[in-house]
Amino acid sequence: MTTLTDPPKASFRLSQLIYDTRYRSITIQVIATILLIVGIYWLVNNTIQNLAALGKDFDFGFLTQPAGYDINQRLIPYTSQSTHGMAALVGILNTLLVAFLGCILATFLGVTAGVLRLSNNWVVSRLMAVYVEGFRNVPLLLWIISIMALMTEGMSRIREFRVGGDASMILNDSVAVTNRGVYIPGIILENGFLASSAMNWLILLVILIISVIVVRGVRKRADAVQEDTGVRPTTWYQQLAILIIPVGLIMILMGAELQYPELRGFNFSDGVHLRNSLIALWLALSLYTGAFIAEIVRAGILAISKGQSEAAFALGLRPNRTTSLVILPQAMRVIIPPLISQYLNLTKNSSLAIAVGYMDVRSTLGGITINQTGRELEGMLLLGAFYLVLSLVISGAMNVYNNRTQLQER
Amino acid sequence: MKNSVLLGALTIAGLAAGAAAAGTLDDVKARGTLNCGVTTGLIGFAAPDANGVWEGFDVGVCRALAAAVLGDPMAVEFVPTTGQTRFTALASGEIDFLARNTTWTFSRDVDLKFEFVGINYYDGQGFMVPRALGVSSAKDLDGATVCIQTGTTTELNLADFFRSNNISYEPVPIETNAEGQQQYLAGACDTYTTDASGLAATRAAFENPGDHVLLPEIISKEPLGPLVRHGDNEWADVARWTLNALIAAEELGVTSANIAELASGTDNPEINRLLGTEGELGAMLGLESDWAMKAIMAGGNYGELFEKNIGENTPIGLARGLNALWTDGGLVYTPPFR
Structure with a gap:
């Protein structure tokens, strides 16, 4: 049966590079590398030549020049005399704001819809199916524009809020829904510890974070007591007190005051102005991404074997306790990795702000600044680098969370 | 810096690939159409009519240029641009000529590397x-x-x-x-x-x-004018003198109605030079001798374009004001055809 023939000759023939599996992979890799290098060289060379032909140089100095344009939504102080770099920063914060708000609302909507879609109630599960399929299968841009149009065309005009007009403020005259956006009451700090109001809010944020850490400590101790004695001490009032009292106290010291929007001159002033563009972008991004998250959550729950819930029922756990204590913790392991992609999608999709004039980083740095300075290459590079870094940070943070919820093999 | 260039190259190489700095005139002739950047729609200046044919004051300048270079005022590919996309479109070579009520400013002329070829509307x-x-x-x-x-x-x-x-x-x-x-x-x-x-x-x-x-x-002050890429002087000359020809035509009384008659020769040497019956002005630009005549016939002289698209008898109803000829107390003036 042996078919062994002469041992292979030591000599090397050129055709072996293609036909001999020992060498073929090396050949392919070398060719691919050469093609890649040639491609990159061509791109670089092309860019340098074309920049030279256009008489343009490569310089980031424009970031320190005065921007000259105004931005309506700014989370930090900015005027038209600020630099292009500041304008970019204002845009970055606006992008972060809508991405942050969007991720929270999308997660809430997604988890709710995902769980309810598995409901035994026929009407509820069908309704959720309609939501998921409706939002998943229509382009996001259409939703953004539709919501924007609904806001500008459907809501009352400012002039209708004047004396004798048809429209009036809702919720005890504290919220005005207009076609320029929604005006809600805002908190102002009359005499903060520091001159800048942003710094005062930062102090409050730090205190809140410390409170949250303390609350976690309280919960851990309650867990330990439960482990030892089997009885869980009631701690919800302690937790609530730790969360509210320090922040509340500092706010009172800082002279916090609720400011209601008031129609003065052309517009409502005071309070917080949620612009149409923000609302349209935020809602559309959340509803759209929420539909995808709903499917991820549903898949995660269905991935848990039926035996788990049966076992939980056998132990006497009620359905909602079963869901929160048995099903969801296990489902999280399946849910989180695809959830990261959805967060990244939402963040990057926020650049569709262009459709409604939301002043995100694409509009400031990647739009007006590029247009006024003619620095397309530099601006686009910075923009790309920003979205890259942001996406890497988000996925990095989510990966840390994923590692903690992963199955611990023992 | 080297690294940044490399990264940048990857991102914009696709865009830049189309850019060509020299020889736009030859490119346009070879292509047979003029790529003209206009607004996305501003009635009177540039907007498609009911049949989808672009018309307007800025469109008229595009058509005149196409007629001068290619002999056919309809050989224009209109590229609608927004305030934000127009400069990139021109710099990347997507369009040859931008006639989109664009204000002539120092930084656009010098820093953004464009060449304004004149002013076709003095605005504010x-x-x-x-x-x-x-x-x-x-x-x-x-x-x-x-x-x-x-x-x-x-x-x-x-x-x-x-x-x-x-x-x-x-x-x-x-x-x-x-x-x-x-x-x-x-x-x-x-x-x-x-x-x-x-x-x-x-x-x-x-x-x-x-x-x-x-x-x-x-x-x-918003002096609006058409512009081309910086560095291609031949093409800039063609564009500049086409616009000047429209203005000179009004000044010299050459209209789309009487141009055929005047083209057979007149006593006024400047009209003769403009219409190509005397001198070699067309050849100097690299065009036919009757280039200006075709440009004027495309939509009339400057005054005719104004009256037809945005003048007092149109719904837009703009008075000539600053845009009257210098001889009528306005600012519109062209260097002589000589």
Whole structure:
């Protein structure tokens, strides 16, 4: 049966590079590398030549020049005399704001819809199916524009809020829904510890974070007591007190005051102005991404074997306790990795702000600044680098969370 | 720096690949069509009519240039651009010629590396408000919401005007004139600001133009003109002198009605040089000797283009004002054809 023939000759023939599996992979890799290098060289060379032909140089100095344009939504102080770099920063914060708000609302909507879609109630599960399929299968841009149009065309005009007009403020005259956006009451700090109001809010944020850490400590101790004695001490009032009292106290010291929007001159002033563009972008991004998250959550729950819930029922756990204590913790392991992609999608999709004039980083740095300075290459590079870094940070943070919820093999 | 160049190359190489700095005239001749950047739609200046044929004052300049270079005023590929996309479109070579009521400024000419070939409309920035708002001066607009096209000089003038008058405003950035019109009519902004000619053109398209007024303040100088890429002087010359030919034609009384008659030779040597029956002006530009005649026949001389598209007998109803010939007290003037 042996078919062994002469041992292979030591000599090397050129055709072996293609036909001999020992060498073929090396050949392919070398060719691919050469093609890649040639491609990159061509791109670089092309860019340098074309920049030279256009008489343009490569310089980031424009970031320190005065921007000259105004931005309506700014989370930090900015005027038209600020630099292009500041304008970019204002845009970055606006992008972060809508991405942050969007991720929270999308997660809430997604988890709710995902769980309810598995409901035994026929009407509820069908309704959720309609939501998921409706939002998943229509382009996001259409939703953004539709919501924007609904806001500008459907809501009352400012002039209708004047004396004798048809429209009036809702919720005890504290919220005005207009076609320029929604005006809600805002908190102002009359005499903060520091001159800048942003710094005062930062102090409050730090205190809140410390409170949250303390609350976690309280919960851990309650867990330990439960482990030892089997009885869980009631701690919800302690937790609530730790969360509210320090922040509340500092706010009172800082002279916090609720400011209601008031129609003065052309517009409502005071309070917080949620612009149409923000609302349209935020809602559309959340509803759209929420539909995808709903499917991820549903898949995660269905991935848990039926035996788990049966076992939980056998132990006497009620359905909602079963869901929160048995099903969801296990489902999280399946849910989180695809959830990261959805967060990244939402963040990057926020650049569709262009459709409604939301002043995100694409509009400031990647739009007006590029247009006024003619620095397309530099601006686009910075923009790309920003979205890259942001996406890497988000996925990095989510990966840390994923590692903690992963199955611990023992 | 090296690394950044490399990264940058990866991102924009696709865009830059089309860019060509020299020989636009030859490119256009070889292609057989002129790629002309215009607005996304501003009635009177550049907008498609009911049959989808572009028409307007800026479009007329494009057609004249196409007629001069290619002999056919219809050999134009119109590329609609927004305030933000127009410069990239021109710099990347996507269009050969930008006629999109663009303001000639120092930084655009020098820093953005473009070449303005002349001024076809002397304009200034104004404000339009609903009559019902009861505002009579732009200085009364403290706290108003202002619709403003992004990526324009008007955006910068607006910031300067409100800052120097120490009053505040809330900008609503918009991308195109159509979007601005919709937001303004919906009441999402109190006032719409852009070049006064653009406001007049926009208002003409309203259902009730009489319900809206232009405020008296003109807050800036906006010399609007066509432009080409910097560095291709032959092409810039062709574009510049085509525009000049339209102006010279009005000055010399050459109209689309009498041009055929005048082309057979006149006693006025400048008309003869313009229409190519005397001298070699066309050949100097690398064009046929009757290039200017074709350009004028495309849509008439400067005055005819003005009257037909935006003049007092059109719904837009702009008076010549600054845009009258210098001989009539305006600013429109061309160097001699000699």
